[in-house]
Amino acid sequence: MPRAAPLPPEGRRLLAGxxxxxxxxxxxxxxxxxxRAAMQEGLPVPLVPFARGVFTTLVMxxxxxxxxxxxxxxxxxxxxxxxxAAGSCSFILSMFALLxxxxxxxVAILHAKPLWALPLAFLLLGERVGWDRxxxxxxxxxxxxxxxxxxxxxxxxxxxxxxxxxxxxxxxAMVLVAVKNxxxxxxxxxxxxxxxxxxxxxxxxxxAFVWQTPTLAALLLLMAGSACAILGDFLASWAARRTPVGxxxxxxxxxxxxxxxxxxxxxxEAPGWSLLWGTLIMVAATLYLAQRSQHGG
Numbered sequence: 001m002p003r004a005a006p007l008p009p010e011g012r013r014l015l016a017g018x019x020x021x022x023x024x025x026x027x028x029x030x031x032x033x034x035x036r037a038a039m040q041e042g043l044p045v046p047l048v049p050f051a052r053g054v055f056t057t058l059v060m061x062x063x064x065x066x067x068x069x070x071x072x073x074x075x076x077x078x079x080x081x082x083x084x085a086a087g088s089c090s091f092i093l094s095m096f097a098l099l100x101x102x103x104x105x106x107v108a109i110l111h112a113k114p115l116w117a118l119p120l121a122f123l124l125l126g127e128r129v130g131w132d133r134x135x136x137x138x139x140x141x142x143x144x145x146x147x148x149x150x151x152x153x154x155x156x157x158x159x160x161x162x163x164x165x166x167x168x169x170x171x172x173a174m175v176l177v178a179v180k181n182x183x184x185x186x187x188x189x190x191x192x193x194x195x196x197x198x199x200x201x202x203x204x205x206x207x208a209f210v211w212q213t214p215t216l217a218a219l220l221l222l223m224a225g226s227a228c229a230i231l232g233d234f235l236a237s238w239a240a241r242r243t244p245v246g247x248x249x250x251x252x253x254x255x256x257x258x259x260x261x262x263x264x265x266x267x268x269e270a271p272g273w274s275l276l277w278g279t280l281i282m283v284a285a286t287l288y289l290a291q292r293s294q295h296g297g
Contacts, residue, residue: 017243021251024235027228029258032107033266034225036098041218045099046206048222049091053199055226056233060193072193076185083178083191084198086171091199093168100161103263104271108147108256108279109165115140115285116173136288143281146274188237253283 035048064071074080097106115137148162158166182191214222256279263269 013242017239017241018251020235020239020242022254024232024239025252025255026258027232027235029107029255029262031225031228031232032098032259033103033262034221034228035095036103037266038214038218038221038225039095039099041215041221042212043214043218043222044207044210044212045092045095046203046210047214048095048225049088049199050203050207051222052091052226052229053196053203055230056192056196057200059230060189060196063189064193071190072197074186074190074194076182079178079182080186080191080194081198083175083182084195084202086174086178087195088199088202090168090171090175093164093171097161097165097168100159101165102269102271103267104256104260104269104275105147106161106165107259108275108282109144109162110169110172111253111256112140112144112166112169112282113172113176115144115282115289116170133289136285140282140285140289143278143285146278146281192233250283250287253279253286 039045039048094106094110097110100106101109119137144166148158179191256275260269260271260275263271
């Protein structure tokens with residue numbers, strides 16, 4: 001049989017980026033499970049964002065030592081504070097959602113970030129939004145309602161966990177908007193360093209106030225989850241350098257079935273049909289929005 005023609009360099013680059021994003025999603029699914037298990041072991045919730053901030057700061061330390069305080073110098077401190085505030089809200093709300101909801105349902109609702117980003121970009125950045133994109137976002141939110149509706153695994157009216165997941169998704173979208181706003185003038189390393197340091201400053205005192213000595217199991221799970229968080233961030237960054245966002249957006253949703261499998265194996269949570277149908281609706285809407293954004297629509 002004739003050999004298949006080798007892929008051109010650009011094709012290999014796109015496939016590499018998609019593979020990196022797939023690995024990122026699987027790592028983030030493991031991260032959520034580790035953090036959830038640590039909190040179920042009695043770890044106070046604020047210790048999770050504090051630990052992630054400490055780990056990220058340690059990873060960034062060589063860069064900070066090499067460049068000195070000038071690396072953090074910025075003419076846009078207010079924009080960094082807004083990004084850090086949105087990120088802190090998003091992370092803590094996500095942790096409560098993971099703790100209070102079935103793992104796959106929490107991950108699915110939190111993945112509505114691209115849908116929240118559309119109205120927020122219109123309101124905060126003044127981006128033009130066509131009727132077709134607005135309708136697509138509304139359809140995507142209908143998928144969220146399918147997941148949390150009366151036939152799903154979650155109660156209606158929404159539970160505290162559902163509200164935390166919805167608010168976590170909205171604040172996560174604000175992070176996307178804030179990062180996009182900063183990207184025109186700020187290098188990625190500075191944005192990450194500011195957020196890591198702010199996480200330590202914000203959650204350090206809170207963690208001290210609610211401190212409970214973690215069990216060995218909780219500590220190991222916390223360390224594993226923090227390592228997965230950092231690795232996932234790097235994988236996402238490497239993927240974004242190689243592949244357009246439009247191709248990466250649908251791959252992100254791999255995290256939902258991965259979380260469903262982990263939830264079933266580790267926590268005995270059987271996913272319902274509403275999770276499947278709601279996720280498919282969200283994926284379709286996100287694919288359309290990503291395609292339109294690639295063509296400037």
